[in-house]
Structures are given as C-alpha cells and as structure tokens.
Amino acid sequence: MAAEPEDEPLPTSPSRSPSFKGHLKLGDFAYKDVPQATRRSARLLGFQAPKGTQTVAKPDGESTAASTSPGGPSTAGPSERKRRRTEDTGGDAAEDAPEKKDESKDATSLAPMFLKGAARSARSLAIMTKRQKTRAAAPSDGGKNGSGYAPPSTYxxxxxxxxxxxxxxxxxxxxxxxxxxxxxxxxxxAHPTNLFWRLMHTSGMTTRLCSPSEHLDMPRLFRLGLTNIVARPSRSGAELAHRELDAGVAVLEAKARRFRPEAVCMVGKGIWESVWxxxxxxAIRKTEFSYGxxxxxxxxxxAAGVAKxxxxxxxxDPSFVSADLVGEGMEEAEGAADWGGARMFVATSTSGLAATLPLVEKERIWRELGVWVExxxxxxxxxxxxxA
Incomplete structure (x- = not known):
C-alpha cells in the first residue's frame, strides 16, 4: 500500500478506510548496508590521526581514524591528552614514545595487583604452615581424639x-x-545445673539433700564414695582424648580392687562405653547396652579385670596411669583371689548438658540403685x- 503524504489531514469521515498514519514508520527500521565505524568519545574526535591511518566517513558527517596496517584497527592509548601534547612539540620519535610509555605504564599498573595476590598467597601459606606445625606438635592418638579435644595445658x-x-x-x-x-x-x-545431689536424695541413697561441699564426708555419712575415670578437669567431656578414658579404666579397676565396694556405679553411658x-x-553395640x-x-x-x-x-599410653595406684591394686589382687569384684550399675549422666532422657526417666533409673542401697x-x- 502506498504511503500517504505527511501533509494530508487526518480522515474525519467514518467512511474512509483506516490507515497507519501517526503510527510507526517501518521503513525507518529497515536494514541499510551502510559501513559503520567504531564510535569514539567526543573529546577524542579532534586529535590528529597517526601515520598509517585513514579517515572513514560516518553517515552523520563525522569522521574517525581507521588503521591500514595488516594487524587490524588500532587501539587508542590510555592517555590521549598526553599524546596530543607530544605530537605538537616533537618529531617522528615523539609519535612512538607515547606507545612505548603506555605499554610500560600498563605493565606497571598491573604490578601492584600481582604483588597483592602474591602477598595474600604468602599469608595463606604461612597460616597453613602454622596450623600444620601446631597439629604436628600436638600429641597424636592415631586419630582417636575427638574434634573438640583440649590438651591438659588448657586447664x-x-x-x-x-x-x-x-x-x-x-x-x-x-x-x-x-x-x-x-x-x-x-x-x-558443684555446677548448679548438675543433678547429681538431687538424684542421690530422690533415689533414697542419701536421707537428705546434700551439698557439693560435703562430698568428702560421703563415705562416713552414707558409705558412698566418689571418684572419676579421668582426674584432670575440662569444660566438657568432648575435650578429653579417647586414650585418656581407656587408660582410666585401669585406675578404676585398681581402686575397686583396693577399696572393695559392694557396687560400682558409672555416672553416664560414655564411661561404661570406655570400660566395655x-x-x-x-565398641559396644546398641543392642548390648542397657542402663541398670x-x-x-x-x-x-x-584380678583378671585389673590385669587386662x-x-x-x-x-x-602409660603416662596416663598412676603406677603406684595400679601397683597397689595388683598387690591386692594377688592376695585376695577369693573376691569376685563389685557389681556394676550404669546410671544416666547428671550433667545439665545431658538432655537425651527426660528427668522422670533419670529418676526411675537412679531409684533402682537407691532401692538396693536402702x-x-x-x-x-x-x-x-x-x-552388739
């Protein structure tokens, strides 16, 4: 359909057929095979093109420089103002100087980035080396330490x-x-959240609620004794090494052999797992474990338990075992072959962090031992x- 002239008035009669007047002129968007040159900043349009370039005209009347060398179009240097000042005051050598200077400047500008990257790599390597030295200096137990292990020097x-x-x-x-x-x-x-003294009383093993300050009087008052599988303190059991717990079993066997209690109560599943x-x-299987x-x-x-x-x-690791105590226990074992050992009872942990079992279940387990004690x-x- 032929285009209508631009000065023709818009149709007012409803009998006239519709037209696209006032809408897009699709002809303006049709492809035209016109050579396009690389656009440049307006501030660079006035500089003199170097030798070996030719001017390419743009459709709007502007012109730009294009390289005639086999290598393709040239790339402008990072500082065109400095190039213009040099061309106004120098000869042929001045034309090459900006290019050489720009290359050196580009190389120099990259140097800090490489240096920073090298410095970061060196710091990372130093940190990794320090960690490796720390791990190498720490005592090894063949990978059996827990992830939260803390050496004795910590406390x-x-x-x-x-x-x-x-x-x-x-x-x-x-x-x-x-x-x-x-x-x-x-x-x-002694921790306020520990349930030991409360469970001792509610189970019937003590006739009243005792305080931590009375722990040394327990043998005299109630014929009950207290000890630990590991003597050194820590914030939690995760900071102990497995080899410490295993070595502590020998100390427990020797103490039981020496003092001969009627029963031994493990205050926590983890202690019994070490003994087992x-x-x-x-390791003990789930089907093999039970409280009580x-x-x-x-x-x-x-005697066999102490020796083993x-x-x-x-x-x-012999360093974890008291040689004097174990030796004394062995002497008792050699002279008392008729003693069959103390009965074993496994109770729940009394730590405030042990929340696997509800309090009512803990009280039930401890009450079982309390009935026997009474x-x-x-x-x-x-x-x-x-x-008498």
Whole structure:
C-alpha cells in the first residue's frame, strides 16, 4: 500500500478506510548496508590521526581514524591528552614514545595487583604452615581424639578434685572428670545445673539433700564414695582424648580392687562405653547396652579385670596411669583371689548438658540403685545390731 503524504489531514469521515498514519514508520527500521565505524568519545574526535591511518566517513558527517596496517584497527592509548601534547612539540620519535610509555605504564599498573595476590598467597601459606606445625606438635592418638579435644595445658591452672573413697563402701560412684566449676570449688558435682545431689536424695541413697561441699564426708555419712575415670578437669567431656578414658579404666579397676565396694556405679553411658571397649576390644553395640545392673561377668575389681585393664592402658599410653595406684591394686589382687569384684550399675549422666532422657526417666533409673542401697544399708545395720 502506498504511503500517504505527511501533509494530508487526518480522515474525519467514518467512511474512509483506516490507515497507519501517526503510527510507526517501518521503513525507518529497515536494514541499510551502510559501513559503520567504531564510535569514539567526543573529546577524542579532534586529535590528529597517526601515520598509517585513514579517515572513514560516518553517515552523520563525522569522521574517525581507521588503521591500514595488516594487524587490524588500532587501539587508542590510555592517555590521549598526553599524546596530543607530544605530537605538537616533537618529531617522528615523539609519535612512538607515547606507545612505548603506555605499554610500560600498563605493565606497571598491573604490578601492584600481582604483588597483592602474591602477598595474600604468602599469608595463606604461612597460616597453613602454622596450623600444620601446631597439629604436628600436638600429641597424636592415631586419630582417636575427638574434634573438640583440649590438651591438659588448657586447664593446667585448675586443680583436680580429691577422691572420696574408703574401705567398706556400699557404692563407688564414677564420674567422667571434674568440670571447670567443680575444679574451682574443689567439690564434686558443684555446677548448679548438675543433678547429681538431687538424684542421690530422690533415689533414697542419701536421707537428705546434700551439698557439693560435703562430698568428702560421703563415705562416713552414707558409705558412698566418689571418684572419676579421668582426674584432670575440662569444660566438657568432648575435650578429653579417647586414650585418656581407656587408660582410666585401669585406675578404676585398681581402686575397686583396693577399696572393695559392694557396687560400682558409672555416672553416664560414655564411661561404661570406655570400660566395655577396654574389656572387649571393640565398641559396644546398641543392642548390648542397657542402663541398670550389668551381668556378673562385668564386675569390677577382679584380678583378671585389673590385669587386662593395666595391659590395655600400657599399650595406649602409660603416662596416663598412676603406677603406684595400679601397683597397689595388683598387690591386692594377688592376695585376695577369693573376691569376685563389685557389681556394676550404669546410671544416666547428671550433667545439665545431658538432655537425651527426660528427668522422670533419670529418676526411675537412679531409684533402682537407691532401692538396693536402702536394702543393703538396712541389712548392715541389722547385722551390726545383732553383733552388739
């Protein structure tokens, strides 16, 4: 359809056919084969083109320089103003100088980036080397340390907590190790969130609620003793090495052999797992674990149990075992072959961080041991009264 002239008035009669007047003129957008030159900044249009270039005209009347060399179009230098000043004052050598200077400037401008990258790489390498040296200096247990392991030097400023043990105990309670609050006060289970003293009372093993400051009086007051599988303090059990726990089993066997309690209570599943690992040479299976009383074959303090635990501890690391205590336990074992060891009871952990079981379940498990303690205490009192 032919285009209508631009000066023709718009149709007003409804009988006229519709037109595209006032709409897009598609002809303006049709492809035209016109050579296009690279556009340049307006401030660069006035500089003199160097030798070896020709001017290419643009459709709007502007002109730009294009290279005639075989290498293709030339690229403008980073500083055109400096080039213009040089061309006004110099000869042929001045034309090449800006190019050489620009190249050196480009190379120089890249140098700081390479230097910064090299510096960062050097710092990263130094940090990695320092970490490797720290790991190499730390004692190794063949990869058996936990991820949160803290060496003894971390809490070297804290003192341990003394055992509360004596001959003729009803129960010897075995904790994991002293916590920071316990080590600071010098009394067992001293953290306010620890449930030990509460469970001791609600289970019936103590006739009243005792305080941590009375822990050394427990053998005299209630015939109950307290000790730990690891003597050194830490913030949590995750900071202990597995080899420390395994070596501590020998110390427990020796203490049981020396003081001969009627029963030994592990205050926490993890302690019993260490004892099992030393005795059986492998980790305990879920189907093999249960809270409460353990089979008679698991009694603690027998001659065979002490000997096996000492051998296992020496193979792990003899430095964790007190030679004097283990030796004394072995002497007791050699002179008392008729003693069958202490009964083994596994109770829940009393730590405030142990939230796997609800409180009612913990109280039920501890009450099972409390019933036995009440019964044995009554039998002892009756026997003492009969002898009097």
């Amino acid at each position: 070297a400023h804290l003192s341990g907590v003394p055992d509360a043990l004596a001959p003729g105990l009803l129960v010897m309670f075995v904790g994991l190790n002293p916590g920071v609050q316990t080590a600071r006060t010098g009394h067992a289970y 690992r030393v005795r059986h040479g492998r 009383w353990q089979p008679e074959s698991e009694n603690m303090g027998t 635990a000492v051998a296992a501890a020496n193979s792990v 019964q044995r205490r009554a039998e002892r009192e009756a026997a003492a009264a009969a002898e």
